[in-house]
Amino acid sequence: MRVVHRNALLALLAVALAGAAFTLAPSAATTTNIAYTDESGSLYLATAAAAGTTTLYTNDGSASVQALAVTPNGDDVLVATPDTGGLALIATGGGTPVAISGAEAATSGSLSPDGKTVLFATSDGIYTVPIGGGTAKQVLATPAGATDSLPVYSPSGKQIAFARDSFDANDNETVTLELFTVAGATTSDLATDLMTDLESGGRIAFAPNGTTIVYAGGFDNTGIFTVPVAGGNATQLTTNTDLWPSFSLDGTKIFFSRLAYSPGADDQATTPVSPSDNDISELWSMSTNGDSPAVIQEGDYETLVVTFKSTTATTTTTGSTGGSTTTRTTTTTNTTTTTNTTTTSATGSPHSIGLSVSGHRYKVTWTGTAAGWKVTLRVGKKTSTVTVKGSVHSHVFTVTAKGAVSVRVAATGG
Numbered sequence: 001m002r003v004v005h006r007n008a009l010l011a012l013l014a015v016a017l018a019g020a021a022f023t024l025a026p027s028a029a030t031t032t033n034i035a036y037t038d039e040s041g042s043l044y045l046a047t048a049a050a051a052g053t054t055t056l057y058t059n060d061g062s063a064s065v066q067a068l069a070v071t072p073n074g075d076d077v078l079v080a081t082p083d084t085g086g087l088a089l090i091a092t093g094g095g096t097p098v099a100i101s102g103a104e105a106a107t108s109g110s111l112s113p114d115g116k117t118v119l120f121a122t123s124d125g126i127y128t129v130p131i132g133g134g135t136a137k138q139v140l141a142t143p144a145g146a147t148d149s150l151p152v153y154s155p156s157g158k159q160i161a162f163a164r165d166s167f168d169a170n171d172n173e174t175v176t177l178e179l180f181t182v183a184g185a186t187t188s189d190l191a192t193d194l195m196t197d198l199e200s201g202g203r204i205a206f207a208p209n210g211t212t213i214v215y216a217g218g219f220d221n222t223g224i225f226t227v228p229v230a231g232g233n234a235t236q237l238t239t240n241t242d243l244w245p246s247f248s249l250d251g252t253k254i255f256f257s258r259l260a261y262s263p264g265a266d267d268q269a270t271t272p273v274s275p276s277d278n279d280i281s282e283l284w285s286m287s288t289n290g291d292s293p294a295v296i297q298e299g300d301y302e303t304l305v306v307t308f309k310s311t312t313a314t315t316t317t318t319g320s321t322g323g324s325t326t327t328r329t330t331t332t333t334n335t336t337t338t339t340n341t342t343t344t345s346a347t348g349s350p351h352s353i354g355l356s357v358s359g360h361r362y363k364v365t366w367t368g369t370a371a372g373w374k375v376t377l378r379v380g381k382k383t384s385t386v387t388v389k390g391s392v393h394s395h396v397f398t399v400t401a402k403g404a405v406s407v408r409v410a411a412t413g414g
Contacts, residue, residue, distance in 0.1 A: 032047065032048040032248050032249050032250075032255075032306060032307075033045060033046065033047055033048065033070070033074075033306070033307040034046055034047070034048055034246075034255065034283075034301075034304055034305065034306055034307060035056075035067040035070050035077045035304075035305050035307050036067055036257075036283075036301045036302060036303060036304045036305070037064075037065060037066055037067050037079075037302050037303045038280075038300040038301075038302060039280060039300055039302065040059050040064065041059040041063070041064020041065055041066070041083075042055065042057055042058045042059045042064075042065075043055075043056045043057040043065050043067060043077060043079060043090055044056060045070075045077070045092055045307070045394075048248070048255060048285070048296070048306070049296065050283055050296050050297035050299075052354070052365065052367065053367075053393075054092075054094075054365060054392075054393040054394045055094070055391045055392065055393060056077060056090050056091070056092060056093075056094050056095075056392075056394075057090050057094065057095070057096070057097065058391045062083070063081060063083045063084055063097065064081075064082060064083055065079040065080065065081055065088070065090065065097060066079060066080040066081075066082065066198055066199060066302075066303040067079055067303040067304070067305050068080055068087070068108065068109050068110055068111075068198075068303075068305065069109075069110045069111045069305060069307075070092070070305070070307035071089075071111060071115040071131070072111075072113070072114065072115040073115065074092055074307070074363075075091065075092060075396065076089040076090060076091055076092060077089065077090045077091075077092060077307075078109065078110070078111055078118065079097060080106070080107070080108060080109065080198065081097055081099070082199070084099075085104055085105070085106075086099055086100065086103050086104040086105070086106050087099070087100045087103040087106045087109050087118060087120060088100060089131070091396070092363075092394065092396065093363070093392070093394050093395040093396040094388060094389075094391075094392035094393075094394060094395070095392075099133075100118060100129065100131070100132075100133050101129075101133035101134065102129035102130075102133050102134050102135055102136040103118060103120050103127075103129050103133075103136065105122040105123070106120035106121065106122060106127075107120075107121055107122060107123070107149060108120065108121050108149050108150050108151070108198050108202075109121065109151065110151060110152040110153065111131070111153070112128075112153050112157055113153060113155055113156070113157050114157075115131065116130065116131055117129070117130060117131060118130070118131050119139075119151050119152070119153055119160065120136075120151065121148045121149045121150070121151050121162065123142070123147065124141065124142055125138045125139075125140055125141045125142045125148065126138070126139050126140040126142070126148055126151050126160065126162060126180075127139065139160070139180075139182065140160070140180055140187070142164075143166075145166060145167045145168070146164055146165065146166040146167070147164070147165045147166075147196070148162050148163065148164050148165075148178075149162065149163050149165070149196045149197065149198070149202065150162055150163045150196065150198065150202050150203065150204045152204050152205065152206065153206075154206050154210050154229070155206055155208060155209070155210045156210055157182075158181065158182055158183060159179055159180065159181055159182065159210075159229070160179075160180040160182060161177065161178065161179050161180070161190075161204050161206065161213055162177075162178050162180065162204065163175065163176070163177060163178070163194055163195075163196040163202065163204065163215075164176050164178050164196075165196050174192065175192060175193055175194060175196055175218055176189045176190075176191065176192050176194075177189070177190045177191040177192070177194050177204065177213065177215055177227065178190070179213075179229065188231070190213065190227050190229070190231065190234075191215070191225065191227045191234040193217060193218040193220060193221045194215045194216060194217060194218050194225070195215070195216040195217065195218055195219070195243065196218075198303060199303075200243075201216050201241075201242075201243025201244055201257070202215075202216055202243075202244075203215065203216055203243070203244040203245055203246065203303075203304075203305070205245060205246045205247055205306075206229070206247070207247050207251050207288070208247060208249065208250070208251040209251055210229060211228065211229055211230070212226050212227070212228055212229060212288070213226065213227055213229060214226050214245045214246070214247060214254055215227075215245065216242065216243050216244065216245055216256075217236070221236075222239065222240065222241050222242070223236050223237065223238040223239045223240065223242055224236075224237045224238045224242045224245045224254065224256055224286075224290075225237065226254075226288070235289075235290075236290075237254070237286065237289070237290030238256075238264075238286070238290060238293065239264075240258055240259075240262035240263060240264045240265065241258065241259040241261070241262045242256045242257065242258050242259075242262070242284070243256065243257045243258075243259070243281070243304075244256060244257050244301075244302070244303060244304040244305070246304065246305055246306035247288070247306065248285075248306060249306065251288065252287065252288065253285050253286065253287060253288065254285065254286055254287075254288055255283070255284070255285050255304065255306055256284055256285075256286075256304065257281040257282065257283060257284070257301045257302065257304045258281070258282045258284045258295075259280070259281055259282075260279040260280055260281065260282060260298070264293075265279075265282055265295075266279070266282055266295040266298050267279040267282065267298060272295075272298065273294075273295050274295055274296070274297050274298045275298060276297075276298035276299055278299070278300065279298040279299065279300075280299070280300040280302075281299070281300050281301045281302050281304075282295055282296075282297065282298050282299065282301065283295070283296040283297045283298075283299065283301040283304070284296060353365070353366045353407060353409055354366070355405070355407050357405070362377055362379070362396070362397045362398075362399055362405070363394060363395075363396045363397075364377060364394065364395050364396075364397070364407050364409065365393060365394040366393055366394070366409045367393060368393075368411070369390070370390045370411035370412065371389075371390045371411075371412065371413050372387060372388065372389055372390050372411070372412040372413060373387065373388050373389075373390065373392065373393075373409055373410070373411060373412060374386075374387050374408075374409070374410045374411075374412050375387075375388065375395050375407075375408070375409050376407070376408040376409075376410075377397045377399065377405070377406075377407055378404075378405065378406045378407075379399045379401045379402065379403055379404075379405050380401045380402050380403020380404065381401065381403065382399055382401035382403075384397050384399060387412060
């Protein structure tokens with residue numbers, strides 16, 4: 001079975017340009033990001049505050065995608081490609097899906113903690129394959145009469161949780177949350193009655209400390225649940241049609257989607273907090289014990305997954321076109337800190353231009369509406385330019401040069 005959504009798409013908000021000069025505001029806070037798809041099967045990246053949404057891939061009707069995970073370095077989104085089968089990667093700078101060889105039979109999947117290995121389920125078992133593709137290796141065989149799905153590694157990489165849908169000789173169905181210990185090759189049941197299909201809202205996620213698993217309940221027991229990895233009773237946190245749960249990076253919150261027709265949905269409130277004419281799957285958060293549930297944004301947030309942690313200082317420009325500002329910013333990564341003088345300018349209709357630096361990687365983001373974009377990055381004496389389509393709102397440059405950094409984003413005719 002699958003949840004049937006209303007036939008509507010998320011309306012992207014266009015922010016009108018004002019007459020103020022550009023200002024730059026550096027920040028160095030850790031940011032929780034999310035990847036998600038909409039009903040059309042297009043892919044997006046946004047902050048957990050639903051700000052700064054970037055379109056990574058637009059389905060033209062030939063190939064829809066479903067978000068599975070984001071690589072730890074934030075370079076790519078792992079997606080399922082149900083129309084063509086298998087798994088693929090889509091760059092967070094935007095682009096077309098690149099199929100992962102060896103995972104053609106995959107129905108769902110995730111990434112290892114170090115991002116080097118893809119874990120995926122097929123009709124006959126759970127497998128791994130290098131993220132760059134290769135020969136798949138079976139880590140668990142699925143017994144006859146059962147189907148395994150939604151495999152995910154624990155933060156330590158020593159355990160794998162997954163959903164198992166089994167039928168006995170009398171055709172009685174049992175759906176269980178399974179925990180597989182890789183080294184010991186042992187499997188145990190943690191809970192029953194959960195959503196096993198990604199498209200219908202299934203998602204299994206470990207807490208960052210590895211002690212708890214969150215999952216979406218099945219069709220007969222809707223809501224979000226948690227269960228201790230060590231074993232024990234499952235705790236029901238919500239009773240609405242809530243799907244695709246994930247822990248925040250610090251483990252203090254759970255993000256999830258709530259279908260707009262649920263009794264507790266923002267769309268059903270007398271005075272909605274975040275009204276939208278095209279509300280399908282709303283973005284929500286709550287504490288890990290189910291307290292303080294709050295809508296973040298109405299819209300269409302499907303196959304929702306919490307993604308990479310951004311620890312780089314960023315510089316964001318806001319305001320009207322035609323302005324430019326120079327500032328000295330400090331960029332901090334896990335291993336290095338660099339200080340650059342950054343000049344950011346806008347031409348045409350882009351605004352909210354952002355720049356983050358991690359080693360030799362320079363990620364430029366922006367918002368706005370245009371047929372196409374010309375993005376120019378200058379580092380010292382090295383200038384790099386790329387032209388992308390209008391639906392793309394970020395690009396990652398790899399530059400080994402040193403020196404002052406400047407960014408320019410200009411609208412083009414496509």
